[in-house]
Amino acid sequence: MPRTTSPTRRSRLARITAALVVLAALCGYMTVQYITSSKVVDGCVVESADGSAGERRTFRMSPEQAVNAATIAAVGTSRGMPERAVTIALATALQESGLRNIEHGDRDSLGLFQQRPSQGWGTGKQILDPVYSAGEFYRHLAEVPGYSRLPLTVAAQRVQRSGYPQAYAKHEPDAALLSAALTGRTPAALNCSPPRATAAGADPAKVRAELVRAFGKDVLPAADKAPAEGAGAAGSTAAGIVSVPVPPAPESAEGSGKDAGNGGADRRGWELAHWAVAQSEALRLDRVSYGGRVWEAGAGWRTERDDTGGTDVRIRLAL
Known part of the structure; x- marks a missing residue:
């Protein structure tokens, strides 16, 4: 004789199934919220x-x-x-x-x-x-x-x-x-917080390539775009340092002359410096200096007069 399922068992199975459906929906909702959320604890x-x-x-x-x-x-x-x-x-x-x-x-x-x-x-x-x-x-x-x-x-x-x-x-x-x-x-x-001992193995050529991709070909001197293998970047004081000149920002597309939000070499320098800090984990950068301020991985910003880079933004790689 075939075994039948009691009404109580069927009710229990229905409740379990409904709970699993709700849980799956909740997991899906949380996944979407995680993907689209712009708030995080660390980083x-x-x-x-x-x-x-x-x-x-x-x-x-x-x-x-x-x-x-x-x-x-x-x-x-x-x-x-x-x-x-x-x-x-x-x-x-x-x-x-x-x-x-x-x-x-x-x-x-x-x-x-x-x-x-x-x-x-x-x-x-x-x-x-x-x-x-x-x-x-x-x-x-x-x-x-x-x-x-x-x-x-x-x-x-x-x-x-x-x-x-x-x-x-x-x-x-x-x-x-x-x-x-x-x-x-x-x-x-x-300020970004990768570990102070940022993983070694950074590639200076990749840093320069990403700078050019984001800011355009004029962001680096022509000689700095393809240095000889094993050499430091042209315009840099040592291997593992990428030195980025700070020209005036480009003219605004709306209105005449420099846009108030874009004008000035100092502002352009901080834009480049912040770009480098944002890229610090992806490109394995452990130090950025500009305008008398220095950012280091794991430590953040501090005031430190560093005249060796002149008015350039200096980016040090973890090599």
């Missing part, structure tokens, strides 16, 4: 200058998020875009991907800005290149008349065509804090 932190009441604002992010944020800022300023454009781009990426270069999204959306190959943003491989995707965002933003004077939600929506345009607004304060640091307006504002 990198940006601090504002003292406010009128002595208050500081902070924004924490992972090393991966810091690399992507610094890349977005570098691509913008290298195109002559003002700080407001960088703020719009960062707020958009915070909403769309949490500053993570994700390989999935709604339909065929990809990358930092969730751009879609089917909508003409480029191939999947191109969109997953942060330099390319940021460049495409700025290209479309520059075509929006008066974008710098529009509310951030309106400017971002003109580019993104999102189903939830108001969602960009909640990221504006953090994006403004990030852009002030990453475009160099707030000196020594970005």
